[in-house]
Amino acid sequence: MRKMKALLGVLLSVLLLHTICFPVKAAENTYTIRIYAGQQGVMTECTGGNGRITEDGRTFVLSGLGYGERVSVSYTLQQKGDSVSGGDTSPENQYNYFVLTVRRGETNDPAQTTTIRFRTESKYNIIGSRESGKDNSERIGSETVECDRDYVIAYGLMKDAVEYTIHYVDEAGNPLRESDRYYGTVGDKPVVSYQYFDGYQPQAYNLTKTLSANAADNVFTFVYSRVPEPGTNVITIPGDAGTTGPVGEQQEGTVTVLPGEGGGAPEGGGGDQTELPDEPVPQAGPQETIDLDDEDVPLAEFDGEENKLISMLSGNAFLVNIPLPVKILLFGILLLTLGGGIWWLAKSRRKDKENVSQSGGKI
Numbered sequence: 294m295r296k297m298k299a300l301l302g303v304l305l306s307v308l309l310l311h312t313i314c315f316p317v318k319a320a321e322n323t324y325t326i327r328i329y330a331g332q333q334g335v336m337t338e339c340t341g342g343n344g345r346i347t348e349d350g351r352t353f354v355l356s357g358l359g360y361g362e363r364v365s366v367s368y369t370l371q372q373k374g375d376s377v378s379g380g381d382t383s384p385e386n387q388y389n390y391f392v393l394t395v396r397r398g399e400t401n402d403p404a405q406t407t408t409i410r411f412r413t414e415s416k417y418n419i420i421g422s423r424e425s426g427k428d429n430s431e432r433i434g435s436e437t438v439e440c441d442r443d444y445v446i447a448y449g450l451m452k453d454a455v456e457y458t459i460h461y462v463d464e465a466g467n468p469l470r471e472s473d474r475y476y477g478t479v480g481d482k483p484v485v486s487y488q489y490f491d492g493y494q495p496q497a498y499n500l501t502k503t504l505s506a507n508a509a510d511n512v513f514t515f516v517y518s519r520v521p522e523p524g525t526n527v528i529t530i531p532g533d534a535g536t537t538g539p540v541g542e543q544q545e546g547t548v549t550v551l552p553g554e555g556g557g558a559p560e561g562g563g564g565d566q567t568e569l570p571d572e573p574v575p576q577a578g579p580q581e582t583i584d585l586d587d588e589d590v591p592l593a594e595f596d597g598e599e600n601k602l603i604s605m606l607s608g609n610a611f612l613v614n615i616p617l618p619v620k621i622l623l624f625g626i627l628l629l630t631l632g633g634g635i636w637w638l639a640k641s642r643r644k645d646k647e648n649v650s651q652s653g654g655k656i
Contacts, residue, residue: 322360324438328353328393328422329445334413336393342407344395353409355395358438363498365396365435365486366444368419370476371410373451388412389451391419401489413448420449420477421484434486434499434582449478455504457511459485464518469493477504477511484582485513493517495579502585513585 330336335350344355358364372390393409413419421432425443433444454476461469469490477483482503487495500513 323356324358324360324441325354325356326358326364326438326442326444327355328366328395329425329443330411331446331448333417333448334391334411334419334446336409337412338410340408341403342395342397342405344407344409346409353393353395353407355397355407358397360438362397362438363399363435364438365394365498366422366433367394367396367486368392368411368421368475369394369473370418373415387415389415389417393419396489399489401491411446416451417448418451418454418476418478419446420481421447423447432482432484432501434484434501449481451476453478455479455506455511456508457483457502457504457513458508459500460512460514461488461490462514462516463493464516469517479504479506482586487515487579490517492520494520497580497583499582500585501582 330351330353336346336353337350339346339353342355343357344353346353355364369392370389371392389412391411391413393411395407395409397405397407411419422444423432425445432447455478457475457477459473459475461472463469470488475483475485480503482501484499484501487498495515495517497515500515502511502513504511
């Protein structure tokens with residue numbers, strides 16, 4: 294009976310270990326993100342997409358998000374009030390107006406983009422948003438959805454504002470669109486999210502950098518590379534044109550087109566031409582975030598064993614709300630339990646053999 298209990302404990306440990314290491318996508322679950330305006334601003338208008346703002350203008354709600362779906366958030370100063378500098382003090386000039394853009398998925402489809410007009414007192418500047426309930430300055434930009442999340446707008450003082458610029462260029466340095474300009478606070482570390490361009494991918498979904506008093510130093514550059522398109526290679530087998538045979542045999546006079554670089558059928562030759570399905574060339578995807586303050590940022594995503602372990606522990610929908618340190622601790626406990634069970638079984642088996650041997654010696 295004791296052996297059966299020990300064996301059952303080992304099996305349960307293996308099953309729990311499997312649950313942690315092999316994530317299961319919760320296909321039927323949907324998630325919601327909320328962005329709270331705080332006390333310094335109010336949301337006045339919401340258009341496009343399937344997001345909405347509450348009647349009091351204090352909360353933006355986006356529901357129906359799937360697990361692993363990407364959501365990108367950005368802010369743009371649309372109209373700057375002038376009352377701080379002693380200019381026009383008319384009611385309409387007492388406020389700054391921002392546009393909050395929430396893009397769902399990796400697309401420019403207007404149906405997946407919600408635009409929210411945001412009003413603040415003229416002395417305040419929106420510098421980003423952070424996760425609600427966390428006492429830190431970490432900003433959000435573009436993130437994948439793994440659970441329900443609440444965010445709150447982060448503000449700075451407009452009098453301390455400094456401009457920063459975001460460029461979107463290809464690998465040759467050619468601009469893909471007009472640069473964006475935003476305002477932040479000196480010493481702040483904004484997180485800016487990428488823009489989607491069909492046929493391109495950025496080096497990262499987010500860039501972050503500490504702002505300095507010199508606006509010329511506050512530059513964020515997304516570098517986009519083309520997603521490779523499959524081509525064709527042509528292999529010509531000499532011989533008479535037009536011969537055919539059983540499937541799977543290469544006949545004389547047949548032109549076979551393989552995926553790859555370059556051309557089409559050769560000039561002048563006869564025979565049949567067979568085109569094999571094109572397959573895209575594998576290419577490393579964008580990093581999640583690149584910190585431009587770090588001079589030695591790798592350009593490609595590291596796929597070491599440590600990252601694989603963290604990815605496995607972080608990606609399980611069932612355990613998504615458990616903090617990563619707790620997951621690692623749980624993983625260690627399960628390993629110890631599994632090892633202890635195996636050791637106990639081996640010790641019990643050795644003891645049984647000794648008892649049998651002693652009994653046999655007495656007989």
